[in-house]
Amino acid sequence: MPKQLLMGNEAVAHAALAAGVSVVAGYPGTPSSDVVETVAKLHAAGLAQGVHVEWSTNEKAALELVFGASASGARGLFTAKQMGLNVASDALMSLNYVGVRGGLVLYVADDPGPISSQTEQDTRRFASFAKVPVLDPSTPEELYAMIGSAFELSECYGTPVIVRPTTRICHASTFFDVPGTYAARPTPEGGFEKDDSQWVIFPSRSFRAHGEINERLTAIASDFSAPEGDGGEMGQAAPGDGEEAACSAMGQFNSVAQEGTEAKLGIVAGGVSAAYVREALVLLKAECSELPSYRFMQVGTPYPFPEEAALHFAEGLERILVFEELDYVLEDEFLKLAGKHHLPFAVHGKLDGSTLTRGENSTEDACGRLCSFFACNEDDKKACCTSSEASCCTEADAPAIDPPVRPPVLCAGCPHRGSFYAVKEALRSYRGKHKAVFCGDIGCYTLGNAKPLAAVDTCLCMGAGITMAQGIAAVEPGRKALAFIGDSTFFASGLTGVANAVYNNHDITVCILDNSTTAMTGSQPHPGTGATLMGGQSKPINIEETLQALGVQYIKRANAFNFMEAKTAAKQAIDFEGPSAVIFEGPCIQLSKPSTAPTVDDQACTGCSGCIKSIGCPAMSMGEREGREKPLMEINESLCWGCNLCVATCPFGAIRKGANNA
Ligand code: SF4
Ligand code: SF4
Structure with a gap:
């Protein structure tokens, strides 16, 4: 098999294809987006035969579609970020009661930090809430192995299965031996089999199903506790292999190791924290004169909790330190274990402040906390600091790093800048008791929050x-009251809101910032573009027609880069009593080529800086000129996209369109 350097997300695509997946669907969301894109690339290259891949309108649509494929007996992969699962949760809660036929895996990427999300919610919690098994990898290799095992587990028990990596696992790269060419597992003969008692979720079916779920979770917890090695080494299982042994091989994702004899101290870690703790233990072992005996358990299957394996691990321990990111899921389980079995060990972690209560863990942080847990002497702490820069360093030893803060802003040439500017200028003449309220949404345009x-x-x-x-x-x-929403978000989650505004006749103006792409997550297509991942071009759904169909009576379209046109459209829509809409059109710079930068007439420029204070384009700045007392405006041509928006901002006409933009 050829060796390929793959990111965790790319490896997931290969693992799912190796497992014979037939349908892959999701909605873009960092850190999960690359999975669907990788499947689409392999499909476009003819390397993934018989696979259907798509960006669905939103996560709920994606999960329901994948569930349909599963009902026909095919394997399906759903992808989303953690908050995408909130959108799909309605479907997930019910489909778990109905049960799956073809393997159904939900790839849900969590984002500790958070680095690109609104919340630090923990999908492991969601899994236990939904009563769905969840696997939690500590490395990209484990992630690859877990995808194949998840499909097998799903079919073994007729349950959806969640695989939940965190950002670092999704984006870390390593080498994989992958087949490179794939074919979907054929849909079983006969396809979907009609059976009201399974596929129609009446209350009586739900009651019965709840019992089935409880029973299968008990059985799965037992499989998760099966001794390590029953199914091969962790991270080595080939997706699609060994369907018979699959259910009992799940214990491979939980491991216990002991250092020394008669250990009284235990360390537990899940997800990427397990990798950090392993590294920290190696560092400590190398640097510290003497470490006490300890036992280490990695929990790769947090729900249903592998109680038997945990009991075995905890035997004879007096204190347990738990490392995990986001919520205290494993910590809770060990506290429950101690209470249920009257065990004498104490549990330390997020709840008593022994580990970080939010954000990401790290090897350095784990090193310092393990030092304290092991009660290393001061000399040993210093020694481990030397090699790892652990947090057990004294303040004075830590390197002083104070990088300048550079907040994110809209790109130079971004059409959203023109839309926001036009709306704000249109509101100048409005004299209300309170200033207008701008309700934003999820996308690049959230950066319109920045001054000016x-x-x-x-x-x-x-x-x-x-x-x-x-x-x-x-x-x-x-x-x-104005609402700003991007074109992709409009289709994903905006339509019901518009229908509600029309139905209840709310006096709002909806500004649709149509840059012809899903820009923030890497420029994915959406229903308004008509481009599909299967290579075809469907009929793009027209936003104006959609608004008309929903009953919006006042709709204007405007070029986001044409200030007067955009301002006039905004003013008219705002003046309209009742729900109105303006579609501001202008392509994202990821889809366009730069034009010639405008020029600044130094004789006309007064140095008032009004232009910069109006739109804050990062290509604009104030610079010294020989013979002029005040700095004058200047344009950094290496940043400028030539959108000419700034031309409209100078009351003295000092900014002139570039030569090619007359
Ligand atoms: S270009 Fe116009 S708005 Fe900008 S600093 Fe010069 S005079 Fe002021
Ligand atoms: S033309 Fe003006 S507003 Fe547009 S990118 Fe260049 S400097 Fe910025």
Whole structure:
């Protein structure tokens, strides 16, 4: 098999294809997006035969579609980030009761930090809430192995299975031996088999199903506790191999190791924290004069909790330190274990502040906390600091790093800048008791919150801007309430909000920032573009027609880069009583080529800096000129995209369109 350097997410695509997956669907969301894109690339290259891959309109649509394929007996992979699972949760809660036929795996990537998310929610918690098994890899290699095992577990028990990596696992790269060419497992003869008693979720079916779920979770917990090695070494199982042994081989993802004899101290870790702890233990062993005996358990199957394996691990221990990111899921399980079995060990972790209560763990942090747990002497702490820069370093020893803060801003040439600027200028003549409220949404345009635009007052979740604006309009009649939503988010979660505004006649203006792509997650297509991952071009869904169909009576379209046109459209829509909409059109710079930068007429420029204070384009700055007392505006041509928006911002006409943009 050829060796390939793959990111964790790319490896997931290969693992799912190796497992014979037929349908892969999701909605873009960092850190999970590369899975669908990798499957699409392999499919486009003819290396993934018989596979259907798509970006669905949103996560709920994706999961329901994958479930349909599973009902026909095919294997399906759903992908989303942690909050995407919230959107799909309605389907997940019910489909678990119905049960699956073809293997159904949910790849849900968590984001400790958070690095690119609104919350630090923990999908392991969601799994136990939904009563769905979850696997938690500590390395990309384990992630690859878990995908294949998850499909097998899913079919073994007729249950959906969640595989939940965190950002570092999704984005870390390593070498894999992968087949490189794949074919989907054929859909069973006859396909979907009609059976009301299974596929139609009446209450009586739900009651019966709840019992079945409880029973299978008990059996799965027992499989998860099967001694390590029953199914081969952790991380080495080939996806699709050994279907018979699959259910009993799941214990491979939980491991116990002991250092020394008569250990009284135990360390537990899950997910990427297990990798950090392993590294920290190696460092400590090398640097510290004497470490006490200890036992280490990695939990790769947090739910249902492998109680038998944990009991075996905890035998004779007096203190246990738990490392995990996001929630205290494993810590809770060990506390329950101690209570249920009247065991004498104490549990330390997030709940008593022994480990970080939020954000990401690290090898350095684990090193310092293990030092304290092991009660290393001061000299040993210093020694381990030398090699690892662990947090057991004294303040004075730590290197002073104070990098300058550079907050994220909209790109130079971004059409959203023009849209926000036009709306704000259109509102200048409006004299209300309170300033207009700008309800933002999830996408690049959340960056419109930064000064000088300051045009995002709220941001909650996908689609919420449109409905939040309605709530504000309901209790503050007369105050202008505007909602800003991107084109992809509009299709994903905006339509019901618009329908609600029309139905209840809320006086809001919806600004659709149409840059023809899903920009923030890497420029994926969506229903408004019509481009599909199967290589075909479907009929793009027209946003204006969609708004008309939903009953919005006042709709304007405007070029986001044409200031006067955009401002006029915004003013007219804002003045309209009742739900109105403006579609601001302008391609994302990821889809366009730069044009010639405007020029600044030094004789006309007064150095007032009004242009920069209006739109804050990162290509604009103030610079010294010979013979001029005040700095004048200048444009950094290496950053400028030539959108010409700045031309409209100078009251003295000092900024002139570039030569090719007359
Ligand atoms: S270009 Fe115009 S707005 Fe900008 S600093 Fe010069 S005079 Fe002021
Ligand atoms: S033309 Fe003006 S607003 Fe547009 S990218 Fe260049 S400097 Fe920025």
